Amino acid sequence: MGQLGRIFGRLYETWSWDIVLFMRETTAEIWIGPAQGSEWMGTQGGLNATHLLLLRENSRPAWMLFPGNFYDSKPPQIGRPKIWIPSFKHPIEDALLLFGVMGAKIPEVRAVLSEFDKSRSRTRLDIDEKFPNGFPKPVYTASQRHLIDLHVVVNIGDYSHAKQDQDALKKYKGLDIEVRKTSFIQPRKK
Secondary structure, three states, X not given: OOHHHHHHHHHHHHOOHHHHHHOOEEEEEXXXXXXXXXXXXXOOOOOOOXXXXXXXXXXXXXXXXXXXXXXXXXXXXXXXXXXXXXOOOOXXXXXXXXXXXXXXXXXXXXXXXXXXXXXXOOOEEEHHXXXXXXXXXXXXXXXXXXXXXXXXXXXXXXXXXXHHHHHHHHHXXXXXXXXXXXXXXXXXXX
């Protein structure tokens, strides 16, 4: 089994059945790792990912944040996912906020979020239920300001809920962001 097969085989072991039954399709993914720059010796402009976000959709969307070691020569060690149901209006920004709060654990972003959300645990959070219009603007602004020096690779499927929020990535000036376009080599016959 190849490296990718081991990663996804391990991911399947961490899911709970309620997610598997109701969130079946991955429609977007975001890989995040340290920004190394093209002048760093030995890089080919790729990414050494430390976190993976998957947007799973069917009955309702859910971002799953997997911390882990996806690039080391050893088999990856993937932690349990943190799961957030994104707001309808800001799915991409909610994903980056999930990373900032639960992945990178940026104190400034966590402090601003704590002003509006007093939950003790944010491992599972339904943003759409608590904040139907998304988090208050200061929360997103803190995320945009303090997420820096990271390389972010975004893949969004054509029918993904996240596609509507893709332009929000332009607000994150401190990130190296690469958006990869999906394409079909051969569309399935209908």
